[in-house]
Amino acid sequence: MDTSQTNVIDPKVDKSSNDVAVSVSNLSKNYGEVEALRDMSLEFPRGQLTSLLGPSGCGKTTLLKIIAGLLEPSSGTVRVNGKAVAGPGPDRAFVFQDFALMPWASVIKNVSFGLEMRGVAKNERDEIAANYIAEVGLQGFENSFPHELSGGMRQRVGLARALAVDADVLLMDEPFSAVDEQTRRKFQEDLLELVDSKNKTFIFVTHSIEEAVYVSDQIAILLPRPSRVSEIIRPSNFKEKGADAIRRDSEYLDIVDDIWASLRNYVE
Amino acid sequence: MKNRALLLKFLSALALCIAWEVAGRIPVSYAFPTFLESMGALINMTLDGTLMSAYGETLRPLIIGIVISAIFGVAVGIWVGLSEFFDWLFSPIFIVMQAAPLAALIPLLVLAYGIGLTSKVIVVCIMAMPVIVLNTSGAVKNTPKSLKEMGTSFLASKFEVILRIVIPAASPVIFAGLRLGVSAGFIGAILAELKITPTGVGDIITYSRSIADYASMYAAIFSIIVLSVIFLNLLDKLETVLFRGNQRGYISD
Numbered sequence: 196m197d198t199s200q201t202n203v204i205d206p207k208v209d210k211s212s213n214d215v216a217v218s219v220s221n222l223s224k225n226y227g228e229v230e231a232l233r234d235m236s237l238e239f240p241r242g243q244l245t246s247l248l249g250p251s252g253c254g255k256t257t258l259l260k261i262i263a264g265l266l267e268p269s270s271g272t273v274r275v276n277g278k279a280v281a282g283p284g285p286d287r288a289f290v291f292q293d294f295a296l297m298p299w300a301s302v303i304k305n306v307s308f309g310l311e312m313r314g315v316a317k318n319e320r321d322e323i324a325a326n327y328i329a330e331v332g333l334q335g336f337e338n339s340f341p342h343e344l345s346g347g348m349r350q351r352v353g354l355a356r357a358l359a360v361d362a363d364v365l366l367m368d369e370p371f372s373a374v375d376e377q378t379r380r381k382f383q384e385d386l387l388e389l390v391d392s393k394n395k396t397f398i399f400v401t402h403s404i405e406e407a408v409y410v411s412d413q414i415a416i417l418l419p420r421p422s423r424v425s426e427i428i429r430p431s432n433f434k435e436k437g438a439d440a441i442r443r444d445s446e447y448l449d450i451v452d453d454i455w456a457s458l459r460n461y462v463e
Numbered sequence: 464m465k466n467r468a469l470l471l472k473f474l475s476a477l478a479l480c481i482a483w484e485v486a487g488r489i490p491v492s493y494a495f496p497t498f499l500e501s502m503g504a505l506i507n508m509t510l511d512g513t514l515m516s517a518y519g520e521t522l523r524p525l526i527i528g529i530v531i532s533a534i535f536g537v538a539v540g541i542w543v544g545l546s547e548f549f550d551w552l553f554s555p556i557f558i559v560m561q562a563a564p565l566a567a568l569i570p571l572l573v574l575a576y577g578i579g580l581t582s583k584v585i586v587v588c589i590m591a592m593p594v595i596v597l598n599t600s601g602a603v604k605n606t607p608k609s610l611k612e613m614g615t616s617f618l619a620s621k622f623e624v625i626l627r628i629v630i631p632a633a634s635p636v637i638f639a640g641l642r643l644g645v646s647a648g649f650i651g652a653i654l655a656e657l658k659i660t661p662t663g664v665g666d667i668i669t670y671s672r673s674i675a676d677y678a679s680m681y682a683a684i685f686s687i688i689v690l691s692v693i694f695l696n697l698l699d700k701l702e703t704v705l706f707r708g709n710q711r712g713y714i715s716d
Contacts, residue, residue: 260612263616264615264616265612265615265616283615283616283617283618284618285618287616288616288617289612289613289616289617291609291612291613292609293607293609295607295609295610295612295613297610297628297631297632298632299631299632299634299706300631308613308617308627309617309618312614312617312618312619312623313618356617360617
């Protein structure tokens, strides 16, 4: 009942195949006069982590929220597993920059919220939620309230909530920007492991170049006014070297430098 | 910790009673009885049943008015908070209601609705409703955007977002509004009895003053204050039962 349960729901996806989980085509978004996105097209390979990286105002969060179905594009389509997106769906789960935890609800109630909205019975959703709370390392805090947790622990709750609904695609909006540096490093290492162990597609918004290069299989560099994809980088060699070696790898350092060289002109 | 809070509350009440007693003994005014005299009158009125029957009269418009104000006030407040259109439509009415000098309007109400229960209920509502509506709508408008997005992205329907996220998130401020509304409603109920027809506790106050029985007058006033304090404490308990985590503060950092 426990772990086999989640495996049954989990779609068996061949990680090595390079098919596309999410594709964005000719997406535009206008806020009145302001053009936030113009004719953007981008593909997100299944089972991999793609970062959206760019200076502030480049529309990376807008793009993520359109993929999530939280915002309507002015034109263009988003397809998840081949199906056009017309709002939030069970195939996507969101991790918020400010955690977005309900302060009046305990950790387990927060984590099981998505399951509850999907109509999962109480016993079952508590069991699933408890498993994911343990998986993110918060065992024993099930009945704590968000204000009793540190920033890092709060985001672990947010992550457990997103994992609990077992969506194919995880959308992460600068998830580590509100936690301290040391916690952030730990999170990045954990994220690598998560991408490795789950057959999920991650779309990860960040403004940290190092973070993007460290965690990503593919980095989409977005440039502002109007927002467009300027470059797609696929780091290839250092992923296998293990979490500890990456930060000293020469390819890693070169890519960080290259990205900074191309972005520096756009930073005010 | 809890005992200490209780002790402090008790000490503060005691200090007030002593100050009252001292002020009555000086005396600050010929028309100001001592604490002990007032308590004596209170006990007398309780024993001979005057107080009971008076509250039978007073509580009717008070409770009807407060229940109407709470239900409609919160409902309208949520509605106004969710829709800009209704904000424009309704907010001015309640702002005017809140600012209106009610005592001056009472003759108009009596003209329109007579001197019966209706007028008194309306007075209670005019006192209690605006603050409830305005607090509720303000709190609903300020629901953190990311919490609502969280609800939507985890497949909550619009109705579920309101029920499961907007209302709980707004609840501390809604309850603050209810507390203010309830105390205003108590003032309204007494005001109605003083200005429309002297019944219930208002009658005790008016009558005792006219025969210079100031001890009874202050006893009546004291009893209404005690009642409203008890009522507010019950409201606090209700909030704790409904929204436990909120009591310990918001995540603001």
